[in-house]
Amino acid sequence: MNDMSKDKNIDIQIYNFAYLDENTKRMIRRALLKALCIPGYQVPFSSREMPMPYGWGTGGIQVTSACLIPKDVLKVIDQGADDTTNAVSIRKFFQKTANVAVTEKTSDASLIQTRHRIPETKLKEQQILVYQVPIPEPLRFLEPRETETRKMHALSEYGLMFVKLYEDIAKHGHIETAYAYPVKTNGNYVTDPSPIPKFDNPKMNNNPAIQLFGAGREQRIYAIPPYTNVKSLDFEDYPFEAMKANFKCSICGSSDSYLDEIIVSDDGKRSYICSDTDYCKEQTQLNSKEEDQ
Amino acid sequence: MMQDFLFKASNISKYYGQNVGCKNVSLDINSGEVLGIVGESGSGKSTLLNCIYGNLKVDEGDILLNDKSKTILNFTKIDEPKLRLIQRSDLAFVHQNPRDGLRMNISAGGNIGERLMAIGHRNYGEIREIASSWLEKVEIDVSRIDDKPSTFSGGMQQRLQIARNLVTKPRLIFMDEPTGGLDVSVQAKILDLLRNLVRELGIAAIIVTHDLGVVRLLADRIIVMQNGNVIEAGLCDQVLDDPQHKYSQLLVSSVLQV
Numbered sequence A: 001m002n003d004m005s006k007d008k009n010i011d012i013q014i015y016n017f018a019y020l021d022e023n024t025k026r027m028i029r030r031a032l033l034k035a036l037c038i039p040g041y042q043v044p045f046s047s048r049e050m051p052m053p054y055g056w057g058t059g060g061i062q063v064t065s066a067c068l069i070p071k072d073v074l075k076v077i078d079q080g081a082d083d084t085t086n087a088v089s090i091r092k093f094f095q096k097t098a099n100v101a102v103t104e105k106t107s108d109a110s111l112i113q114t115r116h117r118i119p120e121t122k123l124k125e126q127q128i129l130v131y132q133v134p135i136p137e138p139l140r141f142l143e144p145r146e147t148e149t150r151k152m153h154a155l156s157e158y159g160l161m162f163v164k165l166y167e168d169i170a171k172h173g174h175i176e177t178a179y180a181y182p183v184k185t186n187g188n189y190v191t192d193p194s195p196i197p198k199f200d201n202p203k204m205n206n207n208p209a210i211q212l213f214g215a216g217r218e219q220r221i222y223a224i225p226p227y228t229n230v231k232s233l234d235f236e237d238y239p240f241e242a243m244k245a246n247f248k249c250s251i252c253g254s255s256d257s258y259l260d261e262i263i264v265s266d267d268g269k270r271s272y273i274c275s276d277t278d279y280c281k282e283q284t285q286l287n288s289k290e291e292d293q
Numbered sequence B: 001m002m003q004d005f006l007f008k009a010s011n012i013s014k015y016y017g018q019n020v021g022c023k024n025v026s027l028d029i030n031s032g033e034v035l036g037i038v039g040e041s042g043s044g045k046s047t048l049l050n051c052i053y054g055n056l057k058v059d060e061g062d063i064l065l066n067d068k069s070k071t072i073l074n075f076t077k078i079d080e081p082k083l084r085l086i087q088r089s090d091l092a093f094v095h096q097n098p099r100d101g102l103r104m105n106i107s108a109g110g111n112i113g114e115r116l117m118a119i120g121h122r123n124y125g126e127i128r129e130i131a132s133s134w135l136e137k138v139e140i141d142v143s144r145i146d147d148k149p150s151t152f153s154g155g156m157q158q159r160l161q162i163a164r165n166l167v168t169k170p171r172l173i174f175m176d177e178p179t180g181g182l183d184v185s186v187q188a189k190i191l192d193l194l195r196n197l198v199r200e201l202g203i204a205a206i207i208v209t210h211d212l213g214v215v216r217l218l219a220d221r222i223i224v225m226q227n228g229n230v231i232e233a234g235l236c237d238q239v240l241d242d243p244q245h246k247y248s249q250l251l252v253s254s255v256l257q258v
């Protein structure tokens, strides 16, 4: 037996499948089922200590842990990329503790954990998208009291949410909120979509996949079941717009995917590339195929 | 026959453990009327006001509102969502301290617009126009619309709170010492403004104060409270010019000395 496999054996002995113990997973699954029954409603759950700091997406990791089964194919992205430190660590964590197959291809994944993006490739039925959420309460910035925000949700008192958009327009001439743009789920609960760019908001609407949200530090889980109406809040005279930088990806040439701005030379020259690395690769391949023909 | 009252509270009692907050108080008010509640500090005025607004749960009594569709609603019987809906459509509450009634980190325009947005206004241009017209009404320079109340003087803050409350044209407004913490000259201006707005809009008001000058200026009728009980009630001029109860006589005479 070589050293590698010895280590692996030890891991499997030490950790339950996907790290969390079965009782904890059952508790989280109950919260998830409740969340799916009441789309957009924040279900409290007793978040566990995870072997990583909160900023690393412990809420999402616990949700993923509770959902994973051995035949799952896992994809992990951070800001759309599979190769950032955060994504690599989480992917390794589940390879080590659950020994599941992993992929970078959106269409091959059965479960995708994400921070700050929704993949460009359309999701399908049978897929699960798990969002890492820092602050689950969309009213928090305006109303610090939890007792009040709960009541506001319960009674659909969302005037205050529009005050935030009003303030944006008053200050900037347009709705400046570009990330974590609030949505109304199933015509009922106002929901924080996590800090995804508002460009991604329309992808949440009527999506065939299951969307699950986990906030570790704040101990909340919420969900959007497949094919649920998700509407971004707006004013009649300032309608919602899914905006992105008006450029083409300098790698694949795509003009309809969300772009990251990067500085490419010492003198500050800028360039734009797809934030979704898998989508960019796919587009590049498609392009070269077309050239071959 | 059913009386044509707007609002009626009967036999309201509220206890804080052993202490009496208010005891067996009844009052009624017709639309467009201003009722003053007077009495010294600790006599139960704020308790009574918060009870009949629906902010404090009463131990005994009924609170009836004759709503827009002429249905009588009993605050002690309806559920919380319904009560909160009435509180933000038919009613309004002006606090003594503007900090309790304003959102200090939201612009003046946003403060006025909130109630509009809460009842479904979704047109930014319209909301802003209405907010501007209300700033004018309460004599705040419209150029301050995007400034936060924290940059306003106490008197301006209080006028903003009044605008924020009146914007949805409630039918009854509750006020607890609305000029309490302000300088005398600032008080006079706000009282003047209140009197004009209430008359112009035909809004009924219940105003709590320990200051008889305030009720003399604003109220049609008053009730006098002592130790949680109502000891005298009647037309404002009548009670102030010819008080019957010993305590009322004391109150009136002490104000004359000022």
Ligand SMILES: Nc1ncnc2c1ncn2[C@@H]1O[C@H](COP(=O)(O)OP(=O)(O)O)[C@@H](O)[C@H]1O
Residues within 6 Å of the ligand: B016, B019, B020, B021, B022, B039, B040, B041, B042, B043, B044, B045, B046, B047, B048
């Ligand atoms: N939250 C409370 N807990 C206990 N006692 C209270 C509370 N609020 C008021 N009281 C008591 O109830 C009585 C009436 O108080 P309050 O309604 O504030 O009078 P006012 O507004 O006329 O000054 C006083 O004796 C006061 O000490």
Ligand SMILES: [Mg+2]
Residues within 6 Å of the ligand: B045, B046, B047
């Ligand atoms: Mg008081």
Ligand SMILES: [Zn+2]
Residues within 6 Å of the ligand: A249, A250, A251, A252, A253, A254, A273, A274, A279, A280, A281, A283
């Ligand atoms: Zn690209």
